[in-house]
Amino acid sequence: MSKEQKPTLGSGAIKTRKRNIHTKNDPEAFRDKIFAIFDEAGGEVKQQLSLLDDDSLDYQRYGEVFAEILLAGNIVMPGGSVNQPPTEYCVFAAETDDDVLKTIDLFHQLMRRKPFLRTRLDNVMTKLLLCGSVFSEKERTNLAKATVLLIQRNMITVTVLQKLSTKACVESGFSLNFFMTMISEYTSDSNGEVDKLLVLLKNAKLDQDALLEMMPPKDRSQEALNAKLTEHGLEKLVEQYEKKKKQGTLVELAEGVKERIDDKIPPAEIHQWVLGQAEVSSLNDKEVLHCVWDGIAKDEDASRKAHQKRALLLSNINTYSPLLEEVCEGDMMEQDLIIRIQNFIAADMEMLNSGTFRDAVNLLYRKDVLSEEAIHTWYRRIYTLNKGSAASSNILRDQMTPFIKWLETAEEESD
Structure with missing residues (x-):
């Protein structure tokens, strides 16, 4: 006896399951x-x-x-x-x-x-x-x-260039030669400009140390890398790397001065340490002066109020003026120090308007760091700020006018 067929709705067409059709690779x-x-x-x-x-x-x-x-x-x-x-x-x-x-x-x-x-x-x-x-x-x-x-x-993606740092590519010499050809071509297309190239290398996380690691182990040295870059006509890249290295050295020196000031190290000891670092890094007198001032003026506590910043700066100047006196010798160096202070003060609008520049110069004058001649020369020439408007320069000059008149009066009375 056959089983009775049950009634169905619709046309009764049998549906089949859809399957993914795989094609041969x-x-x-x-x-x-x-x-x-x-x-x-x-x-x-x-x-x-x-x-x-x-x-x-x-x-x-x-x-x-x-x-x-x-x-x-x-x-x-x-x-x-x-x-x-x-x-x-x-x-x-x-x-x-x-x-x-x-x-x-x-x-x-x-x-x-x-x-x-x-x-x-x-x-x-x-x-x-x-x-x-x-x-x-x-x-x-x-x-x-x-x-x-x-x-x-x-x-x-520029990060694919990091594959040039693999051991096999480095030891075979492929990495360095390929990279030199590539950056030579890049700079020739950019009319010798290296700024864009440096941005490219930074994005690829290939700084100077990474390029040094691309040198075969037996030839790996900074001098050999510079010679290789020069051989490929990349003298400007060598100059940029040297400038960047020098800038890093200056920042480290300023931070070292700042750390020793925070640790209450006497000025004489800091001066000896600075001289040693300057000799090792071949720094000139102007660079040393800038680092010492930056270390004295640097304040990493962003929570301080304006009057607190001003008080701390003047206190550091008062305590470590002997250090500045040791590294600031001669009229030209004194003028350079004034300009350095000028640019530092003008970067902070509250300190700019509070007369901190005048007080700092006055204090350094009384501590025999700055001479009357250097202050008068700065005032007559009215140096323009590296950063900021001419109006900022005028504010500082106006603040200094009473002090300049006092210097002139004191000089006449002395005569």
Whole structure:
């Protein structure tokens, strides 16, 4: 006896469960399509772009393969070997700088339409940099030039350059040579300006110490790095690094003075320590004077009221005027100290209007740190502030006028 069929609603059509359809991963087939497009378009970038901007090409899946083709000419295998034969329309095969530029521009225009390619390109650049030592000299040079173009167009994340710091790349010498070629190309495109390059290196977390670590261990020294930079025409970068290093030394010296003042170290002991640091770092008298003043004037407690800041500054000047007297010898140095104080006071509007500058100069005069001649010279020349408006300079000059008149009166009475 057969089982009775139960009635159903609707047409009674049997529904089947939807299943994900998996397609075979076939990078070689994708590569062949790209090669066919290059063969059809030839060297015409517009024609290449028109044919490459095709929805039938699965860039989501094969974006890294596409980046490998444009950079290396074919699929890059683990270890850095490139499948043969490579296409002539790639960075590695470029004969001129214009050929490198054409390839990068093609990728750039396609990336504008498909932004996700940026992540794929980052992955491929990381892969190529890690395997850089296996490429030929021409391929490495072209890759360095292409890297500059990619960075300038914001097509890759600059942190991929950190891969140059890996042990294998450093020991083979690839890291340093690649980086020198890259920054030489960057500065030549920027008319020798290094400011943008320094920003780039900072964003990539590649400071001077990181560049030093790229030197092969047997040649690793600051002198060798400077010589290498100079060899590649990067004297300005050496100068910038030396200036930055000097600035760091000055900041450390000022902080050291500040710490010893906080610890109530006598002025004579601080002076001996400062002289030792100045000799080690080859600092001139003017730099030493600036560091000593900055250490005396520095106040890291932002919670202090204006009158508290003023009282602390004058107290430090009174206590450590013997230290300033030791490092401030001669009319020119005294004038430089006045200008340093002027710029410091003008940076704080409350101290500017409270007459702190006048009181500080008066105190230093009474402590025999500043002479009448230096004060008169400053007043006559009316030095303009490095930071601030001319109005600020006028405020300080007006505040000093009674003191200047008092000096003149005292001088006449003495005569």
